[in-house]
Amino acid sequence: MPAERTPSGRRRDPRDRRPPPRRRRKQKRRVPPFALAIIAIAVVIGVIALATRGGDETATSQATAEPVIPKVSEADIAAAAQQLGPRDQELVNIGQTGVSVNKGGNGRKVVALTFDDGPGPDTPAILAELKQLNVPATFFVIGGNVQENPDTFRQVVAAGHEIGVHTWDHKDMTTLKPAQQKAEIESTAGEILSTGGVASRLFRAPYGSVDPSVLKQSQDAKLLSVLWDVDTVDWTRPTPDQIVQTAVSQAQPGSIILMHDGGGDRASTVAALPRIVKDLRAKGYQFATVGDLVISNPPGPDDISAESRSTQR
Numbered sequence: 379m380p381a382e383r384t385p386s387g388r389r390r391d392p393r394d395r396r397p398p399p400r401r402r403r404k405q406k407r408r409v410p411p412f413a414l415a416i417i418a419i420a421v422v423i424g425v426i427a428l429a430t431r432g433g434d435e436t437a438t439s440q441a442t443a444e445p446v447i448p449k450v451s452e453a454d455i456a457a458a459a460q461q462l463g464p465r466d467q468e469l470v471n472i473g474q475t476g477v478s479v480n481k482g483g484n485g486r487k488v489v490a491l492t493f494d495d496g497p498g499p500d501t502p503a504i505l506a507e508l509k510q511l512n513v514p515a516t517f518f519v520i521g522g523n524v525q526e527n528p529d530t531f532r533q534v535v536a537a538g539h540e541i542g543v544h545t546w547d548h549k550d551m552t553t554l555k556p557a558q559q560k561a562e563i564e565s566t567a568g569e570i571l572s573t574g575g576v577a578s579r580l581f582r583a584p585y586g587s588v589d590p591s592v593l594k595q596s597q598d599a600k601l602l603s604v605l606w607d608v609d610t611v612d613w614t615r616p617t618p619d620q621i622v623q624t625a626v627s628q629a630q631p632g633s634i635i636l637m638h639d640g641g642g643d644r645a646s647t648v649a650a651l652p653r654i655v656k657d658l659r660a661k662g663y664q665f666a667t668v669g670d671l672v673i674s675n676p677p678g679p680d681d682i683s684a685e686s687r688s689t690q691r
């Protein structure tokens with residue numbers, strides 16, 4: 379019975395009891411380092427891919443991947459600090475008390491619409507509605523998404539909306555070490571500045587998850603921590619009717635209303651937006667950015683807190 383041979387001629391006759399030739403054993407030993415190099419390259423590519431997906435709905439399952447966070451230059455940070463005008467200083471002063479603002483005070487019938495987790499594919503549709511309605515809004519952006527969608531981000535800035543920091547990759551900040559918390563905030567503030575040419579003065583923690591350390595990092599970056607008092611839970615993809623109902627029925631003077639322009643399909647949010655504005659205007663409400671709302675309706679003791687809000691987005 380002839381021994382079977384592969385095209386390379388390496389298959390041995392099973393009757394052959396001699397030790398395998400030395401050359402073959404050497405080749406076998408060379409394989410593991412090569413395989414390890416392939417695995418290492420695949421892991422690096424995977425980490426980069428995960429880190430740049432930002433506010434995707436699967437973000438929570440990516441918590442174990444280390445983010446690739448760009449460094450912000452000292453010059454960028456110094457330039458941002460110098461841009462503190464009187465309005466900025468007013469917001470920073472509220473932030474220096476080490477709390478988050480949940481809503482403005484009850485002084486006037488003004489509310490702020492806020493959009494988180496962008497910029498993304500649905501951001502231009504949100505911008506078009508806001509322009510049509512002549513309503514200013516506040517966008518809490520993901521640094522990685524700004525890097526991925528710089529033109530969309532510049533459209534948000536050019537339309538005059540306010541920009542807030544929503545971290546680089548939407549991690550729960552309370553699970554990070556202080557140095558990582560600082561990097562999440564500074565990298566995003568740096569990306570906002572370098573891409574959009576504006577210095578943000580607002581910070582919103584992903585999931586509304588804050589603790590004293592997170593609030594201190596926000597303070598140190600001269601940002602005001604902002605949460606909300608009306609949650610439309612639009613990320614759960616309710617119908618536009620349900621989003622309108624939640625926003626309009628829960629809004630009070632000074633309310634900060636949470637919606638999303640990123641993190642998934644936002645068609646329901648886009649459809650709900652003009653109806654929310656129309657219904658709230660019919661009830662006598664005006665619209666302002668978060669910064670203008672907080673300044674025009676200064677929050678009272680019941681409107682601020684050091685506690686987390688509970689939400690999945």
Ligand code: NI
Nearest residue numbers: 494495584691
């Ligand atoms: Ni978010």
